[in-house]
Amino acid sequence: MCDKNKALKLAIIGCGAISANAHIPNACKSPLFDVVYLVDKNLELANSQASYFDIPNAVDDFQEIIGKVDAAIVAVPHKLHYDLTIPLLKSGIHVLVEKPMAISFNECQEMIEVAKENKVLLEVGHFRRIQPVFQLAKKIISEQWLGKIESFTAEEGVVFSSPVASAAMFKKEQSGGGVLLDTGPHLLENLLWWFGDYGNLQYWDDACEGVEADCKLELTFDGGVTGSVNFSRLRNLKNQVNVKCEKGSIEIPIGWSEDIILKYDNADYETKVSATNEYTGQGNLGYLYNELEFFASTVLSSDAYFMKAEEAAKTVRLIEQCYANRQNLDLEW
Template structure:
């Protein structure tokens, strides 16, 4: 079978992770790297033996079957739509876009050309995330009563550009790590009924810290606390009427299971097919394998485009509810 030819558009921090994972795949090859900063694309092409590096994605339309849009958030919609309309399958990094109307236009472009569009909400590929999903849907925890998701640390992702800190390019903690958190909650627990956007510290710029409370349609209520400045617990606790599960917000994470009214806790890592230790490569490998399979087998990807839209809609609603931060010392 001929290898699927793929382009990576945007050669910053996350492109490294995609390239390392694709290097392990037999039926797909990266044939071109694109970055508006051409030396960055060339440097990465040299490291990973990619034959071509260019500075404009419009140069690749006739040369690839698929593309990964690893670009600043504000470019996700525009670039993906152009690729999809030309019959190129797209894995767009998270968040899918900055507005639900952009998500709709992307979904329409994919449907119109019969191409696969999936979103890089990679944490759904963590074994622990999948275990939590199974534990909830199988009824292990009983009806879900509440959740408490706290994720924060001082920012240290090695970005090459400044888009994550600027309002006009879709910066802020919600669209960054927050979109993973919200996507997992919506995947695990279903749709929400109401939001209380408790606070954020944007003050006209982008938020580094924020907190929201959600009431889900299944009756569960809970809190999401996100920070780029504070070290938080970095776990999600899901409490059901029969027991609770706590999961760390990283790959190869530990989970803790405690049954209601019992004093013992079961702690361990999730295993599938004997794979006991999960690495970053495994996550990106599962993601690319799923993308390639969806293209070859004409099936829906694990994270279909309409699912990518859900967390964007929630973020949009949070921003619509935003109030100026209260300073008790300012009357």
């Protein structure tokens, strides 16, 4: 049940899995939001979610919310991020758009410009930026706890079985891409944050005119750090970043632990460093709640950015270049 006396009047656009499982319950729980609209092209879905969470309005056209809300969460198929975000920003509505910010760098740049022109906030759902374990990783890497950074390997993947409300994410015309565009933005954004901008890249994936389920990148960052990244929807990978440094290596877990392991060359011991906050232990749901709080705080006080949209746009540029330089990952299966 939503408390109707909250600060920001919010619309949530897109009632798929991420909204149903995180954004809607989180926004309803937060004292900073009054969720007044749910929007989905599938009006039946919007109505059922609105009824379940006791939200007063459910509509199938996002234009209906214009002039009636302060802010919106855009959680629709990737290809529609730009199409929906631009008119919302132009109408003076603050937007938190799910990652990836859009499917092309040009779209991202236009979104940023429109947000500036209309003096509204545009944030992107890169919630790992506020996760303590990734912030700690940034500190360890920046401060070179184990000496100069040399290289890294990173992989993120599970056999995909999450409930999805529609097939949109598997249709190229709606999703714009596969695992690179869907799973990739979080980790790639982390790598750009930790290592700086990239120079060269090579990219392989297994798509055969559809969307990729498995892919591989090789990257060289401007500071000389090189590494490889794997993403998959077909296999359970380590879900870890391993950073090779001058004096040892750093193991950064992705999603399954808050502990970073520091391994020293020529030593028979290792160090575990942990990073937690009040949301730790609640899984992604807690950090997504934290993300909403940041979004609301930024709208209300404009000094609580967790990440600027310009940085999210860099991730989209990297992904766009991957697709432009695609090579075939020839898997027998």
